[in-house]
Amino acid sequence: MNNFSFYNPTKIIFGKDSIDKIGVELSCAKYERVLLLAGKGSIKKNGVYNQVTKSLQANGVSFVEMWGVQPNPTLEKVRETIIFARENKVDAILAVGGGSVIDSAKAISVGFYLEDIWQFMQRKEVAKQALPLYTVLTMSATGSEMNSGFVLTNTETKQKWGSGSNLLFPKVSIIDPAAQFSLPWEQTVNGGLDAIAHILEYYFVDSQAIITRAVNKALMKTVIAMLDRLQTNPKDYSARANLAWSATMALNGISGIGMNGGDWACHTIEHALSAIHPQISHGAGLGVIFPAWIEYMALKDPERFADWFEAWGETNTITGLIAMRNKIRDWGSPVSLRDLCIHKDDLPTIVDKIMEFPVIGGMSKFKREDIEAILLLAY
């Protein structure tokens, strides 16, 4: 097992009616004014906004609101909100939404004290402080509610980059699985695929990290089984709860124990893909890319991947690949770049964009021909 450090101070409050507790958490910390950050309005439809604001008001928490964070959240919106946050002299942020809202909140939280947030993303500026961050999660997928990383898209330069800081662990994250009852099926699947992709990024790095691989297999099997249950009954509380916690665990550090930071080639490829084609949701993009990555890697080294396919009900590469893609198709999710409406002519531009990243992959550093091969397998 590789050496590792683990540190994760986020407090999780999980379960039915847990959203009501956000007011007490914020009022105990005695903030002057909190920025409530949200997306495009789904939290008004599903009642979460009402639960949150009722709890804030009942506990005398003063807040201002900023709406409109979109999937694949943008640098532009973050910059706009940093100005808004400074003008309103907020001293904490409450993100109410999914990974995009929480990621934006992290960028705002650290950007609040910086010259320019994109400079920070480019490692040209260093963060020394950040606004304290609280979250109410409404879609389980990215794990952002319990880690210190975030991803942002610069629409001008068409760059989707990741960054992070130990300053950015949320102080408190509230996860009420029942708040996800009304999620469209597509978003539920995208979340599950994102979680599976996080597990994958760590899965193959070190076969000596036996306990991590066993935990990760347990996480993956649970995600698969819970997606199957939710496809039949989206209001299955137990399935929502187990999917939610599995997705959090897939990227809170536990899944990466002894795995040397992980591989991350699939995420790099997907980030380039959705930077150029922002209509592609992150989870759906990953659901196309990671089977192609596995196909490319497993054909070279089948033994290493047998254990992975076991979680999909098979043990050999050929039947495993078919079973995995069939399952994703059964969930109604794209399984090829064609399904994502990418033309073959677009591939070179995507390869160019991917090659802009200084490093692609952790286990083996991919070259242009590796990327081309994977995209062809994904096509």
Place this chain on the structure above:
Amino acid sequence: MNNFSFYNPTKIIFGKDSIDKIGVELSCAKYERVLLLAGKGSIKKNGVYNQVTKSLQANGVSFVEMWGVQPNPTLEKVRETIIFARENKVDAILAVGGGSVIDSAKAISVGFYLEDIWQFMQRKEVAKQALPLYTVLTMSATGSEMNSGFVLTNTETKQKWGSGSNLLFPKVSIIDPAAQFSLPWEQTVNGGLDAIAHILEYYFVDSQAIITRAVNKALMKTVIAMLDRLQTNPKDYSARANLAWSATMALNGISGIGMNGGDWACHTIEHALSAIHPQISHGAGLGVIFPAWIEYMALKDPERFADWFEAWGETNTITGLIAMRNKIRDWGSPVSLRDLCIHKDDLPTIVDKIMEFPVIGGMSKFKREDIEAILLLAY
């Protein structure tokens, strides 16, 4: 899945040569004088003491030493060390040892600011602060390196009680699996049995906590497999590392997610047992008690326990019980109270001691006849 909260701010530094990092961690925090707490001297033999003090000296960390913490650590020693710590005006504690040393350090850390630590254990005094705690782990077993609880024995009243506080999470815990190469086999097994018992205390509470049960099964299977490997080769680094992290995970909160705080009947029974017979080590006592507890529970509700026995290579109660006890016997550990040199005449006294606890068990509150039946099965 039951509602839950999770919070664990301990930073873990894990791996080969990680002990060298303790000096930097302490010097960065700028303490005036650190109390180095240790056991009976094994760290002088295995080189850990040298590694630690070299790192402290190289980083200019001033420290005083207190030796002599014993297994089933005593209130008396804790009280003595609190006086010593006050006299020496220490402002942090570094525990170098196994669970007994770390548990004692927690009691000293919180007791430093209290009228009397036993009053705190009796819930008659409330803690408002504690000395910051650092640990270098030399025996994986209790999980104390990454949780906020501790157990202490009052030899006068023959009471072995548990307590805890959010103030008592170690700031930093260092785990170098190689430091455990020289552990006697018996202690390695005791540590593994303790970890298995922690997993057991959560395992059966809620079958709807699917992900927790799957993670816990992964932990248990790993502990069993690594013990088997270490019985052949005690210097198998990968086995030491995977056993170490599994034992930490068995009681750092992750194994209890959605499990309503766990059951803890086995621990209560063992605590009474080793309070009266302090020569019994905690792990060995648990290795006798938990199979008896499972026998008592599984015969009433076999289906609930089939999944547990699967980790021991069987799926039905009868063969599972035999396989589990055979495995423990193969590891050279006691499987009955007789093996622990308890006489049948001693049982009533032990039952009386157990009945002193206000509550025994979480899933069903045990009465005297339940305890008598379990002790007979353990006999």
